[in-house]
Amino acid sequence: MYSQDSISGRRRGRPEPTAEMLSGLACLICGTDFRSAPDPEPVVVSHRGDKQLIACHGTCARMASGSVDGLEETPLPLAERVRRHQGGGL
Numbered sequence: 711m712y713s714q715d716s717i718s719g720r721r722r723g724r725p726e727p728t729a730e731m732l733s734g735l736a737c738l739i740c741g742t743d744f745r746s747a748p749d750p751e752p753v754v755v756s757h758r759g760d761k762q763l764i765a766c767h768g769t770c771a772r773m774a775s776g777s778v779d780g781l782e783e784t785p786l787p788l789a790e791r792v793r794r795h796q797g798g799g800l
């Protein structure tokens with residue numbers, strides 16, 4: 711298992727996900743902030759720990775998960791993701 715510090719591991723070819731990305735508040739691929747985007751239709755593409763990683767439906771989802779529809783999983787409501795982000799996961 712990796713320690714929590716593995717999040718700070720860099721130089722793997724991809725930009726490091728931001729805290730917003732890790733909380734499902736922004737697209738993992740293009741960084742669109744779902745809190746301000748009108749209707750990006752985000753889909754779950756991966757997980758990190760018990761968090762859903764989310765990307766825009768379509769190209770971003772395909773880059774992240776290999777499918778334009780992402781995983782067959784319903785994202786948490788945006789409000790819930792915001793709450794968890796602000797509450798540190800509780």
Ligand SMILES: [Zn+2]
Nearest residue numbers: 737740766770
């Ligand atoms: Zn995107």
